[in-house]
Amino acid sequence: MIQPDNRAHKLIIYQIFTRLFGNQTTTNKFYGSRDENGVGKFNDINDVALRELKAFGVTHIWYTGVIEHATLTDYSAYGIAVDHPFIVKGIAGSPYAVKDYYDVNPDLAVNVKERFQEFCALVERTHQHGMKVLIDFVPNHVARQYRSDAKPSGAEDFGEQDDVSQAFLPNNNFYYFPHEDFVVPEGITPPVPMREMYLERPAKATGNDVFQAQPSKNDWFETVKLNYGVDYQHGRVTYFDPIPSTWLKMRTVLRFWADQGVDGFRCDMAEMVPVEFWGWVIPQLRESHPDLIFIAEIYNPREYHNYLKHGHFDYLYDKVGLYDALRRLMEGRGTVEEITEVWQQESGDIGEHMLRFLENHDEQRIASRFFAGDAFVALPAMTLSATLHTGPVMIYFGQEVGVAPNQAEGFQGDDGRTSIFDYWGVVEFQQWVNGGKFDGGALTDRQKELRYFYQKLNHFSRRHEAIYRGGFYDLQYVNIDGQSPNYDKTRVYSYLRHTESQKVLCVYNFDRERSFSTSVRIPEGAWVGTLGLDLEKKYLLKEIFPEAGLEIELSGRDLTGPGVPLHLPPLGFYLLEINVK
Template sequence: MRIKGIQMGLSLMVVSLLFACKYEQQPDAEINQTETGMKNKEVVYQVFTRLFGNTNTTNKPWGTLEENGVGKFEDFTEKALKEIKDLGVTHIWYTGVPQHAVITDYTEYGISQDDPDVVKGRAGSPYAVKDYYSVNPDLAVNPANRMEEFEALIDRTHKAGMKVLIDIVPNHVARKYEGLNNPEGVEDFGSKDDTSVTYNINNNYYYNPAEAFKVPEWREGYRPLGGEEHPLADGKFEEMPAKWTGNGARDSQPDMNDWYETVKINYGVSPDGKKDFPELPAGFENEDYETHFEFWKNKTVPDSWTKFSDIALYWIEKGVDGFRFDMAEMVPVEFWSYMNSAIKMRNPDAFLLAEVYQPHLYRDYIKKGKMDYLYDKVQLYDTIKNVMQGHGSTDNIPPIQEDLKDIEHHMLHFLENHDEQRIASPEFAGSAAKGKPAMVVSATISSAPTLVYFGQEVGEPGAEDAGFGKPSRTSIFDYIGVPAHQRWMNDKKFDGGQSTAAEKELRDFYKRLLNFTISSSALTGEYRDLHQYNRENTQDYNDKVLSYARWSETEKLIIVTNFDAEANQEFQLQVPAEVISTWDLDDGIYEMEDKLYEIFSSKLTVTNGKANINIKLEPLESFILQLK
């Protein structure tokens, strides 16, 4: 939670029809398996659940639910889910499902009113969870039946051939957490805390004894609800004693830039950093989740550990297939070993994705913490973003793959998510088309999963002034419409009926690319950088181009892409002898066909064990060349 061209020789219609015939006939159950039985790449489609189905285009800053509208669980119809699946998606991450603090009044459903002084925006942050055993009432047609409506969505998603992910936010909860739907025997967070001390191993929170919480001092013209009068927007929030804030701020009056709407969870780490729980033995990073699970049996752990493990297992029992763990690096890695091993014992195929931004921690959270996947933000995403913006070099990309080669399968790739600027926003690239070469690289350079944020595939620029925060990313705090996505949604026909020609072409590109990735055995096979070799040996090959080879026993690929938005790139790509030897190619001429649009081909000429291929790329064009 950080507050953080192809020139086509055929008509789009003809090419799209050919593409549809090719991919829609693939069996749902087998599309994510290679011919050898190895799991293929996965694609996660992140949807901001309350925004996805909203057809209201009013977009008034700080608008209410009634003014600006809100999407519902039921908006994910069979048709909507089919279109998402056909995009090349294997998992849907429904963001904002657990019940969190909102300003909308749901007191008639037994939910207490939230205070605007400790809620960001009007719709609230999905990362300020108020009740982990309930779901957001905004998302239900009948808030009284909100859990049943979400359970029906889980079933529909599974029937559509996809798996379900939701968020769990172990580091912090809403300032006004109220577990009103706890299963029998589950104690509420903080209900047994000793609030007379700053820290106790089994306290769920940290406290400032005898000090009252104070609302932040607002600056920079900010006022809750944009200054609108509200009976609870009085600059006060009753909390005695004050709890530490979610980002670790210890003052009883946090800064307005702190995560003031949340409180920090205590995992048995004292204020001076001492760990009051068992640490994993040396070498345990090499043990499997079953061994980790056995290690924690009969061991005494802090109360917060069992509370969050129970929460995760509750959702697994509901049919949720995995989780995205918010700010996992702020929680001890030993806890992740404890909880993730318990999850895997219940569902060995659970998809566990964590937000970790410090590369020196990656291997601990994967190997000791038993995470399946981490965000590859500070290396690949940040580097590609610089290239897309025109002030970075593709020379910086291959070293990332080399640095992460032992864990590359675990590093999920993305270009957009709810925390990041939209590609098409002026603050990022200013053009959705500039995301095309980056998306090819992000989706094909490793065996890791790919994440796509809803609206990315139609070039949503995130330009709306929703209220809390500034445009450039789609707001996660307010009720708002997402215009490019709404045009594709077309009054819930989900057929692109109002999309522009450019939006349709972009979505066609994403559909082609993502479907290829989940059906390709080479993309979970071997990788060899070709970029540095060609930078040293090939005339006219520059640092706006990137190339590499991917292969399996039955599929051989050369991927080459042009990040330059203005210039063509024409050169004779050199393929080193070690690749040709590994591919077991004799001297001769071999056909290579582009698998992205299937309207370009070239010849790989092998002479004396080395090879070359003539390449001509339009601006922002990419080829995924397959050896025939």
């Protein structure tokens, strides 16, 4: 488990899409090849880049797209099988269509023959700069043409011993349609010429639980579902004793990467794999690697406690709760009442285990026209994400400089996301990379201001004990419905974070146009009982984030009576430390 220090859960995770991070090519041709549009390398993430990320406040780097996956770039000269164009998304391919669990993406190497050594050197560099390494573990599905040519001696490949005449057997690694061929989805037009049609006989079930020989173009048609001993087509009956073959093989995969110095895994679509597998495998891995971190991509709040308690995960995605609530606010709809619902009904008792974020590779960029249209709209939401509870926070590379995709790169189309399927140069991020200087020299003043905000927030979250280990107290119930004048219960949100030695009042206005002159009351019971403060003494409320300008002197009775008078401009917020005068 995670080492028990004061900042144990307040990780600052920086997600790097490795293929894009160091790419300085600016061609950006629709469906461009590797050589046309360029590709980032492990070696691009050098000491200079890592030193800057450490200074930015990062504790953990999630290197996305490390493990070898299907691609339309030909590496057959290096003994890597060519993938069929009908079952690859984009030119570069999806990093979640893994085709060899024991190798790394050749795109990311300067010297393809030395690709694994280049990755190991990146792991070592990252550690030397005081940061931990996370990579993806994709357990639910593999590329349709999966075949490992780098597996360790004695390791058996997936599907190698399968009885393909049977639709389901507990020890088969895949699900089959014994008398049917796979049929490519209708409407799929490969971006490169084909020499022959794709043949898969018998057909296998598709990754997103599609149990038919022809998936649709909206399915994960480029992937094959792995069999963990669950008979989906007969009532999801489970066969976990004896231990299924896929469990044993996945344990070997995880041990392999942990032995390379990887510090943790972001587990793709973890809830599509039985919780019993996680409960079996994670404790075993921690016997030899006790500090391994496991993060579950999970979207079903009803399963949160199950995957923490019985699956032994450290952290869970907080997407359908806090992310969705904050996104609606940032888009000018929704209500802050949903934030209260998140902690009351979903994750309040497990807040330290919830990974908060506003961007990742699956989500639309904040600054895109499909989302907020302005990266600065995210500042109150990002601050709340980092300070609501003691758990970790994540930033997607380029979020801090306002990346705003505005054209189709290839397979993914023009959708406000940075493509994970095609080669591309991320223009705004290239301005920070600045020809390999990693100094932001080509950023605009506005971008520099944005990045500096994120840097301040990262350090603030880990510097103040009320934030990284303190308790949480929601103040909505004593301020809404006329209790505090002009306190809009749909747009203004306030709470306390507190330890014995530090108390912080956090107040936000999520309205993009309206200001609110209001007051924020702290109930007497919380003031005396929770915070341990005196009603008769004088206190200084001093702004500690985002700036250090506002100071208000009030008595305990003022704070519990009329409250703290505040003027909140549009998207304004204050984090005020409370100290005895």
